[in-house]
Amino acid sequence: MxxxxxxxxxxxxxxxxxxxxxxxxxxxxxxxxxxxxxxxxxxxxxxxxxxxxxxxxxxxxxxxxxxxxxxxxxxxxxxxxxxxxxxxxxxxxxxxxxxxxxxxxxxxxxxxxxxxxxxxxxxxxxxxxxxxxxxxxxxxxxxxxxxxxxxxxxxxxxxxxxxxxxxxxxxxxxxxxxxxxxxxxxxxxxxxxxxxxxxxxxxxxxxxxxxxxxxxxxxxxxxxxxxxxxxxxxxxxxxxxxxxxxxxxxxxxxxxxxxAERERESTRLAALRDRLIAGVLAAVPSAALLGDPLDRLPGNAHLLFPGAVGESLLFLLDMAGISASTGSACQAGVAEPSHVVLAMGRSEQDARSVLRLTLGATSTEADVDAVLVAIPDAVSRASR
Ligand SMILES: Cc1ncc(COP(=O)(O)O)c(C=O)c1O
The missing domain is CATH 3.40.640.10 (Type I PLP-dependent aspartate aminotransferase-like (Major domain))
Incomplete structure (x- = not known):
């Protein structure tokens, strides 16, 4: 799946x-x-x-x-x-x-x-x-x-x-x-x-x-x-x-x-997103959430895994059946550090160590569960 x-x-x-x-x-x-x-x-x-x-x-x-x-x-x-x-x-x-x-x-x-x-x-x-x-x-x-x-x-x-x-x-x-x-x-x-x-x-x-x-x-x-x-x-x-x-x-x-569904969906997605973020931060203690913790898009979880290679993380998660991104889709596949993360005052190394997980209308608890199962091993392998 x-x-x-x-x-x-x-x-x-x-x-x-x-x-x-x-x-x-x-x-x-x-x-x-x-x-x-x-x-x-x-x-x-x-x-x-x-x-x-x-x-x-x-x-x-x-x-x-x-x-x-x-x-x-x-x-x-x-x-x-x-x-x-x-x-x-x-x-x-x-x-x-x-x-x-x-x-x-x-x-x-x-x-x-x-x-x-x-x-x-x-x-x-x-x-x-x-x-x-x-x-x-x-x-x-x-x-x-x-x-x-x-x-x-x-x-x-x-x-x-x-x-x-x-x-x-x-x-x-x-x-x-x-x-x-x-x-x-x-x-x-x-x-x-x-x-x-x-x-x-x-x-x-x-x-x-x-x-x-x-x-x-x-x-x-x-x-x-x-x-x-x-x-x-x-x-x-x-x-x-x-x-x-x-x-x-x-x-x-x-x-x-x-x-028509914006308010209801925002509440649902924010709850899924928050469980995803809390679960990842618990499973990978070195990880950090980037962006505003409160005033953020309801479906957006943007995570920094210090020392991991973002592109490798994407590949490993993909192998586990999870489609994710390091940032703008328009840059996907190009191993450039994120200009957004750099603009936020982070190092070039950090700007290469991020993962963006975004939820939407078809997202379910099972999607969150799948990430929480796959992420510890993917981060450890992407950090070697
Ligand atoms: C904020 C933002 N602006 C512009 C674009 C470009 O839109 P499109 O891919 O429809 O040309 C994107 C696409 O990722 C986006 O996220």
């Missing part, structure tokens, strides 16, 4: 999302065509947009469907940068962001952007005072709602308010937070003036049980943003190209289901 403890990398497809995708795939029309078949596709697309908007607390017109987190983040950061005023040249970038963000900002830096880094603390939390201080005159700011590696949940509302006060457009990467923490775009944005404060928020479908290749970017009506893709005028001209109606339908269902 396999035990899947890598829900932060991707999640199993929800039956409801699969059904919605299959039903929508029967519709032949292009949602931009004016004939009846096209209009049927259009109706389902716009219905999905309305449902997605209702879940995340924005207007339907503010939903731009994309292919996932990476595209959403690129669209937001490149788009906001491209529409900046002439005198603004800085991008505010916290130290422990996902590579989809750091690599996009690095590309913009090669095109002239000045990067203003913001430290995270020892728990991986963005320093809100330093963030606010870095905003002055910046062109764009970005921040994770919750860290995808160590699970620490940031104070997104405080970050948003400081961006609004500074008059800087802010993008939030909500990919790892969606489905686990409350996300109401309108409330997070507050009464920021046009084009400033929280203006964009990224979500990826495959993290909440929708198909891989689905996602969305919430873009405030008032955002000043340039398109990444050029072509048709779909989605406010922000994301040209024939729209993926089945993907949108599946994403809307996954968002609704994830939100």
């Amino acid at each position: 396999r035990h899947y403890l890598d829900h932060a990398a991707t999640t199993p497809l929800r039956p409801g999302a699969r059904d919605a995708w299959l039903a929508a795939s029967e519709i032949v029309g292009n949602a931009s065509s004016t004939h009846g078949a096209g209009q049927a596709a259009r109706r389902l697309l716009e219905d999905s947009r309305e449902r997605a908007a209702a879940v995340v607390g924005c207007d339907p017109i503010e939903v731009v469907f994309t292919s996932g987190g990476t595209e959403s983040i690129n669209t937001a950061l490149r788009g906001l940068w491209g529409a900046r005023t002439a005198e603004a040249a800085a991008i505010v970038l916290p130290d422990a962001e996902h590579h989809a963000t750091t690599d996009t900002v690095a590309a913009l830096a090669r095109e002239g952007a000045v990067v203003r880094p913001v430290p995270v603390d020892a728990l991986g939390r963005i320093d809100t005072a330093m963030f606010a201080a870095a905003l002055d005159g910046a062109a764009v700011a970005t921040a994770l709602v919750a860290n995808n590696e160590v699970g620490t949940v940031n104070d997104a509302r405080a970050l948003s308010l400081s961006a609004a006060a500074a008059g800087v457009p802010l993008h939030l990467d909500a990919v790892s937070a969606c489905g686990h923490v409350p996300l109401v775009f309108r409330d997070l944005r507050g009464d920021a003036s046009a084009g400033t404060g929280l203006v964009a928020m990224s979500i990826a479908g495959h993290k909440i049980g929708a198909p891989v290749g689905t996602g969305m970017l919430v873009v405030s009506r008032s955002a000043r943003i340039a398109p990444l893709l050029h072509g048709g005028s779909q989605q406010r001209g922000l994301r040209a190209g024939t729209q993926d109606v089945p993907g949108a339908a599946a994403l809307a269902v996954a968002l609704e289901e994830a939100e």
Whole structure:
């Protein structure tokens, strides 16, 4: 029996999302065509947009469907940068962001952007005072709602308010937070003036049980943003190209289901997670929990095993039927020390000795039991 403890990398497809995708795939029309078949596709697309908007607390017109987190983040950061005023040249970038963000900002830096880094603390939390201080005159700011590696949940509302006060457009990467923490775009944005404060928020479908290749970017009506893709005028001209109606339908269902069960699931997962963490710390006394012990994603257990090789741990657990990760799935297989753990002030050795176990909708007590049985031997062998 396999035990899947890598829900932060991707999640199993929800039956409801699969059904919605299959039903929508029967519709032949292009949602931009004016004939009846096209209009049927259009109706389902716009219905999905309305449902997605209702879940995340924005207007339907503010939903731009994309292919996932990476595209959403690129669209937001490149788009906001491209529409900046002439005198603004800085991008505010916290130290422990996902590579989809750091690599996009690095590309913009090669095109002239000045990067203003913001430290995270020892728990991986963005320093809100330093963030606010870095905003002055910046062109764009970005921040994770919750860290995808160590699970620490940031104070997104405080970050948003400081961006609004500074008059800087802010993008939030909500990919790892969606489905686990409350996300109401309108409330997070507050009464920021046009084009400033929280203006964009990224979500990826495959993290909440929708198909891989689905996602969305919430873009405030008032955002000043340039398109990444050029072509048709779909989605406010922000994301040209024939729209993926089945993907949108599946994403809307996954968002609704994830939100409907969020509180109940958070309680259930936090209890499983806490038993997992306590059990590992008891079985391996040298281990330590990284990230905020309290304010963390309900399904995230991020553990440091001093002296063990993270990659070996993954391999040994895999042999025991357990799928885990050392951090961001996008880095999996590349034996690099985690930049997140380094940013938290840990050594390079520590940044290579971590294991991320993430629980989700399909997780059970049996998954926790399997890890607790396998971990002592795996750690001792990975430490040789
Ligand atoms: C926080 C965060 N942002 C962005 C991404 C990239 O999303 P996608 O894989 O859908 O492109 C991920 C994926 O792991 C993530 O965890």
